Amino acid sequence: MNDLFALESQLRLVGLALTGMGAFHIVLPRLVDWPTDLAGTSLLTRQVSYAHLFFIGLTCVLLGLLPLCYTSELLAGTSLGTALLVGQTVFWGARWAFQFVYFSPALWRGDRFRTVGHIALAVLWTWVTAVFACALVAGP
Numbered sequence: 028m029n030d031l032f033a034l035e036s037q038l039r040l041v042g043l044a045l046t047g048m049g050a051f052h053i054v055l056p057r058l059v060d061w062p063t064d065l066a067g068t069s070l071l072t073r074q075v076s077y078a079h080l081f082f083i084g085l086t087c088v089l090l091g092l093l094p095l096c097y098t099s100e101l102l103a104g105t106s107l108g109t110a111l112l113v114g115q116t117v118f119w120g121a122r123w124a125f126q127f128v129y130f131s132p133a134l135w136r137g138d139r140f141r142t143v144g145h146i147a148l149a150v151l152w153t154w155v156t157a158v159f160a161c162a163l164v165a166g167p
Contacts, residue, residue, distance in 0.1 A: 034165055035098050037158045042095025044151065045087050052084030090115060094159075104166055116159040123152035 030036055056062060056077070065073045093111060094101060101108045126149050135141035 034158075034162055035102065038094040038098045038101065038162055041155050041158045042091045042093065042098075045091025045155065046095060047091075048151075049084045049087030049089075049091060052080055052087070055084075056080065090118070094162075102162060102165070109163070112159055112163040116156060116163055119152060119156045119159060123149075123156045126152055 061076070065076055068076075093115070101112055126145070130145075135145040
C-alpha cells in the first residue's frame with residue numbers, strides 16, 4: 028500500500044489519468060451536448076472547435092505518456108527530465124488556475140452534473156499539478 032503513495036507510483040497514476048482524460052475527449056462533445064451548442068455557429072467555428080478538442084485530447088495523451096512510460100528518466104535529475112517536469116508543472120498548474128479564474132461559476136452552479144464535473148476536475152488538476160511539483164522538488 029505504501030508503494031501506491033510513492034512518488035514513482037503517483038507519477039505513473041498521473042500518467043494513466045492524463046491518457047484516460049485524453050481518450051475521454053472522444054465522448055466529451057456528446058456528453059456535454061456540443062453538437063447542439065455548435066449547430067448555430069459557422070462552419071469555421073465548428074471545425075476549429077473540434078480541431079482544438081482533438082489536439083487537447085492528443086496533448087493529454089502525450090503528456091500522460093511521459094510519466095507513465097518514463098518515470099525513472101523524469102526523476103533522474105537530468106536537465107531534460109527537470110525541464111519536462113517544469114513544463115508539466117507549469118502547464119497543469121495553469122490548467123488548475125483556469126478552473127477557478129477563467130471558467131464562470133454560472134456554467135456549473137445549479138446543475139448537479141456540471142457541479143460534480145467542476146469539483147472532480149478541480150481535484151484532478153490539483154493532484155496532477157501537486158505530483159509534478161513534488162517530483163520537481165524531490166530531485167534525484
